Structures are given as C-alpha cells and as structure tokens.
Amino acid sequence: MTANLDGIGGSPNRVGGAARVTGGQAYVADIALDGVLHVKLVTVDAPRARILSVDAAPALEVPGVRLVMTPADLPDPMPRFGPQFRDRPLLAVGETKFHGDPVAAVAAETLDAAEEAVGRVAVAFEPLPAVFSIDAAQAADAPLVQDPALRPDDPFAGTNTLREHRYAWGDLEAAEAAADVVVEGTYEFPMVTQFAIEPHAFMAAPADDGITVWSSIQHPNWLQRVIASLLELPLAKVRVVAPDPGGAFGGKQHAKYEPLLAFMARRAGRPVRLVLTLEETFQAVRRGAARVHVRSGFQRDGHLAFRDIDAAYLIGAYADIADRTVAKGSYTSAGPYAIPAVRIRARSVLSHTVPSTAFRGFGNPQQIWAVESNMDEAARILGIDPVALRLQNLAQPGEPFIPGDTPADGRWAEAVERAARRIGWETPAQTGRGRGIAVGLKSGPTTGLSYSTVRLLADGSVVVYAGTSDMGQGARTIFAQIAARELGAPIEWVTVVMGDTIVVPYDQQTSASRSSVLMGNAILAACRDIQSKLRAMAARLEDVPEEGIEVDAGVVRLDGRELPIRDVLVRGLGRLGGEVIGVGESRKEAEPDHPLGGTAAFYEFNCTAVEVSVDETTGDVTVHRHVTVSDVGRALNAEQVRGQDEGAAIMGLGHTLMEEYIFDAEGRIRNLGAIDYKIPTTLDLPARLESEVIENGDGPGPYGAKGMSEGALLCVAPAVAAAVRDATGVVIRALPLSPERVWRALRERDAAGQASGASG
C-alpha cells in the first residue's frame, strides 16, 4: 500500500454515537404516527392446524377495535412472498404451519384494546399431525409441510425436502482407496435465535398514491420490491423507511409482517403498527438446526486425502432465505484446506417449526462445528498436533482450493500461527485446563450491487447517501471516514443518509459482511467522480491541463503546489455557490454457471484458540482465555473492528455453551422468552478475551479491506469442544455444551472407565 491512509484505520468515534448514548436514536418503535392503530396477531395453540373458521364479530365488539383482518379479507388466491420461494402467505390460509403462524390480525386504537380483541377472535381449528425434527420430517409417511401445488414441477414436491445441494471435485473413490486413515462422526447443531434486543417492529401508512412502510429491516430495497409486487404499485410509490435496526444479525434481512401491515393500512385507511414481543420474535426468526455427517480421509503424514460431508438442515415452515444458507454454508464446508477430492451433499428440510433465516455466519457455523471437530478428532487419531495438522493442509495464498471459485485470498496460516502463539500453544496448559483451536472460513457475497451519491457542498462539507443499514456494525462511520479522507473534510463535516428508499439510491442488501467492501467501493467511486470534477475545475481556474492535476486525500496537486480541495471548490463554484455531485456504483456480477451464482467476493477467515476448565461435579465449562484472530485485509476503524470480532466471539459462545430451543411434544418452544432462553451476559465472558487482526491490505474493498463481521463467530464451538476434550477426555458431538450435556458425558466416561477397569 502506497496510498496515504489519513483517517483510515484509526478509531474516530461512531457517527451516530451521540444519539445512541443520549437516548435520541429513534428506532421504528420510537416513531409516533398520528392516528396509528395498534396491531396484534391472532394465533392458535397448535403446531399445525386445519382452520375451520375465523369469526371476527366478537372481536369487533371490543371498544376501539377498527379492523380484524382474516384471510377472507385478502385477495384469493392468498398473496405469497419470500426471497427464494413465494411460499409465505400474508395470513395462514386453510392450514397453519407452526406455533405462532398467524391466522388473523386485529387493529385497534390502543394496544390494550387490540390485546383484548385477540382473545375474542373465534378460531375453530383441528390440530393436525406435525413434524419437528429432521428424522420425523424425512420419514416416509411424514405429513407434508408445504403444499405440493406450490412447486408443481419439483421432484421433491411430494417430500419435506425443499432442495438438495451437491458439490464435488476430484476422484473420491481413488482418494478413499489411497487414504491411510478415515475419521468420521455425526454432529448436531440446535435451533438458536437471533435475539436482537430490539424486537422486530413494523408500520405502514397509506400515502396519497402509494404506501409508506417502516421496518427494522436490513434490506429496505428488497422490501420495497416485495411490497410493490404484492400491492401492484410502481417502486416509486412504495417508500420504505428503515431506521437503524437495534441489532439484526441476519434475522431482519427479509420481509416478515410488513406485507400484512401494508394490506391492513390500506383496508383501514389509517397507519398501523406492529411491534413484536420478544416471544413473538422467537416465533419469527431462528437459525437452522443441522445434523452433519463428516468423513475425512488422511495420509498417515496428515495430508487430507478426501472429505465427504452429508448434511441436513431443519429449516422450518416457510423457506425465507434458509435454503440459501444451506447452499452457501455447505459449499465451503470442506474448509479452507487444499483437498484433492471432496463430496458435499446438503438438504434443506421443511418442518412445522419457526421458519429459519439468515443468522450471523449464514449456514456456515453448523458445518464448521462438524468439520473442525472432525479435524480435532483426526489430529488425535493421527498423533499430529492440531495446529500443525491445520497448517499442513491450509490453502496457500492464491491457491485455488474450491475449483472454479476465488482462490485463497489471504495468508491464513498467519492467523493460525498468531492465535497459537498468543494462547501459548507450545507450552503446556496448567493442570486441569484444556486448550482447543479451530479455524473458520466463510464466503463473502457472491453477487452485489450498490450505488451511492455523494454531495460536496459549497463549504466543503459532505453528504453521503448509502442504502446500507447501520445495525451496529458501524457502516455509517466507515462511510464517513472514506468520504472524509477522499474529499478532505473533517469527519464531523460528513453526514451519511441511510434508510429511506425515496431518498437514497439502491443497495442490494446489508448482509454477508459486504457493506464496507461493496458500498464502500461505491462511495469511493462517487468520491473519485467528485475528484475528477474538481480536477476539471482546477484546470479551468489555474489554466493548466487536466492531465497534470492530481486530486487525492483532500488536496489538489498541480504545478508542484498543493491546494486544499476546499479552496478549489469555493473558487470553482463561484458566486452562485452550489455543490459538486458524484455518483458511484459497485457491482459484482452474477455468474450463472457457478453453483452459488457467483464466486466469493472475499473470504472471512478466523482462527480461534481457547483455554477452558471443566467443573467435574457440575459439568460447567469456564473459558479462561479466548483468542480470536481474523484476517480483515485492512481494519478501517480499529475499535469498530474489535467490537465486531469480540461481539461475534461472545455470540459464538452463546450457541456453544448455553443456547437452544427446547420443544415440548406438541412443538411449542418451552423456553420461549428471556427468562428461560439464556444468552451471554457480563458474567459469561471469558476471563480474558483477546482479539487480533491480520492486515495485509489484500481485500477487494477500499484500501484493501475485506468484510469481517462474522468471522469470529464461525469456529468458536469446535475450539471450545476441543478444549473440553483436552481437559476431560470426553468428545461431545452435540451443542450446546451445557452443564447437563457435559456432566452426562463425564459420567459416561467414568462408567466406561470403571467397566474397562473391571474387565482388565
């Protein structure tokens, strides 16, 4: 890197931070609309039910109730939507598919009235057989989750398999024959939920000739298309206002109840608002559970000969974006290794459970849990150090490790070496403690399209328009840093406008840790557009040829002189003032022949090393040290990068140690809500959490940055499980590593030890 990186890589305070610490930040639920009606959803107490009738009349008698929306009030056939399959109805019609699937919705002047009326909507229903597990859903006589008529030409239509994905390269048979050692196992990853502290909130209001929708959504432009399509409106008449989400983690990528609210607002002729309870968010979003079988073949010297993976993900009642998480999470599941022969099969399995969707890591943590645990078991069987085994097999920089895809785009070994060194891998852990290490790889976005408009105002201050959602990752700050550096403005002079589809240009989505790269590049391009206009301006003012003028990092260089951009700007704009407008576009084209529709824009690579102790009497796992090293290309804002890495690491400890949905026999979530579903608090932190970044400037984003917000979560579980094994000798192949599960494993170990002692 030769570029001057002024303003990049430091840690300017978060743009928008002041509003966040003073209580002024308005999230969707904080926005007051005049005359708004409060909406509550009506559900039935069954995982699957035939709806015989819905009688709204008793509910309409509750004072203040203005509308009870039932399927009879909606178009026939029922409008459906979904990012991959149009399978989700506005309201369940004929049959509900999971506990919490709404059959009607009430709108009233007050929330109290709406809550009162919900209980008075008379729903006659008949419970139907339902499936909640991979095995039950795949049984020969399993009741079907999805109406086969929704995909008439699909050979899987008569089953609960939504799709099957197959990837393969190399000669598996030959590799199997040549392998010295085969290590295999089956690993389980449970259902966990995003648990954003801001519950999902939605509002809709009729506008003169269109509609306005407010949502705590990550992809406002995608929602705009969904609403426009369902209401048959031009895009320009659908305004989506998307204030910063109060945490999203993938759970707010795609439309949930916004379409229903849009229809209700139109029918009521009034604004409507629905703020989910936390319990309702548990019934709206989760991560797909998975069962992954891994077979890995090795040469005796530790070289990977083949890997054969078979996975099933329990995705739930509607497809949402879940099948894409299966496809993408499985595609890279053989890991960041150079392996001659690989076969991967993965199925997305429908079930009568909460629809799963994107969740930080996007289908990868489930596979990485399995494959990296398998790697640890292999190291012990082969008698090779787990660090050495990984270093031996990691793809080298520039090495193609998935045929036809982006080659290894970082010095991944550096991350492994740094993590191992930091945790003191070469020196023994103190008595009673165990260490574990694992690596995680995730493909970044496979396609992308972001536009940005940047305005350099007459005084040198800057307005940036970006359709990214700042959901905590700090995108607004990164964008302000880029514009400040390129246009020579102090960061305090930069305003970043987001979250309004009528004002802000198109952005495909905020996901896959893409925004610093794709939107960052669009903003950079818009700034460069302004720079070229300034060059023309300077040429005119100074009467020198444009070719001899350089604009960079806030200055205009010509004739051996450096002029601040602002000087050129003020003189160039002249007496009428005005501004200079730049537009930028960043595009990663689709590749139709690629299994995922496009190659990886970049990879997120992380190595996590932990040191734990296990309480032999309670099964409680204590994490004493947690080292997380991510290859980020370039940290554009050091403190924000640290926050993303450490937050991802702790979130990973959540699904590793404590989180899972527990169901009763009727498919109800027993630990529904914050009292019984535990996520990490300040009392659950590792005694020492240490994060490092690898910065080689080798990413495709501005100044060599890569996306980085998911990496540190990917391999926490296998690292901790390996450490638990190191400390206790027990191998556990299901998450979470709760005290109960660990305790049971310890007792089984003890029983087996006694049995073998007796027989020996």
Add this chain to the structure above:
Amino acid sequence: MTAMDVPEAPAAVSLKLTVNGRDRSATIAPHRTLLDVLRADLGLIGTKECCLVGECGACTVLLDGRSVDSCLVLALEADGAEVVTVEGLARDGRLDPLQQAFLDHAAAQCGFCIPGQLVAARALLGSNPAPTRAEVEDGLAGNLCRCAGYEQIIEAVLDAAEREGPAGSAATRSRPAAAAPGHGATGTGLSDPASVPDARVAPQ
C-alpha cells in the same frame, strides 16, 4: 370472595412524578407500567422495550436513585418519586462522563441496550465510585447486549469511574436526591423486592 366482589379498578388515575428534574403528570389507567408511561405519555423514547419480564435491562431507569426495570414497575408505584432516564444523564448540554466514555470506547454498537447500560452503570457508580472490573461485570449483569460489546462497555465504565475520580459521579454531586437513598432503602413505597433489579444480580 368471588370475582363479582372485586372492586372495579378506576379507569384512570392521576400520577405525579419528577422525571429528569422536571415535574410531570399524567392521567393513566392503573395497570400501566412506568416504562409504558415514560415512552407513550411523556415521550421519553430513550428507555427501551424488549423482554417485558425484567431480564434484559433495556428499560432500566433510576427510581429514587436505584436502578429498576421500568417494565416491572407500575407507574403508580413511582407516584411522587424521582425518575432519571437516559435523557436525564447529560447536564446543561454536557454529556455525562459515562456517555462520553461509551463514545470514546466504541461501546455503543446498535445502541438499543445502551440507555439501559448507561443508567445501570450510573447506579453502580453512584454506590461504588471506584468499582473493580468484577464489580462492573456484576453491576451490569442484568443488561443484555446482543452485539456483545461487553468488553468495550466494561472498559468505558471503568474509564468513566476513573475520570470522575473517587469523589463520585458528577450526577451524584449535582443531584443529591438521585443518590441519597442508595442501595437497600427505597423510600418509594415499593413493596415487591422482585421489582428491584438489584435482586436479580447474583454475583458468581
């Protein structure tokens, strides 16, 4: 006593309290929570709503100097009391040292839990101006952050404590009423200890 004998609750009652140093009043249905009244009637949207069962801490406010989950407090229980919300931390246009430290340590990611974290931290520093890291962890254990920016939050609280010095917080000095009751004395007529979130913090 049958259901018929239960006296009907009044439809609306009047409420007077001091919020962030200002006298406020509202006419409310008696079942409403302090959280709801702060947000809906008094327009103080900084206090956030998430779990509504006293587990997440997003709705933390100071009630006569003690931190409480305002979702678990009936508004009428705060009648005559002094309430401080996140909007009341900054004084005369100057950020509270905690707020400044949260900014300087990048402790606010999505920001949704931050008002509760700040108020809980304010209560902690009110009773313990120089906490250890373990005491900060205990003091904030009832405030969930799913962005899990805990490390930076803890560092910010420790830094703010250092900036304020051993004499205690600026807020405590300038507003003695807020801190006077301290832990263990409510003075608000609160009858249910479960509604006082200090009870939820069980040090490991």
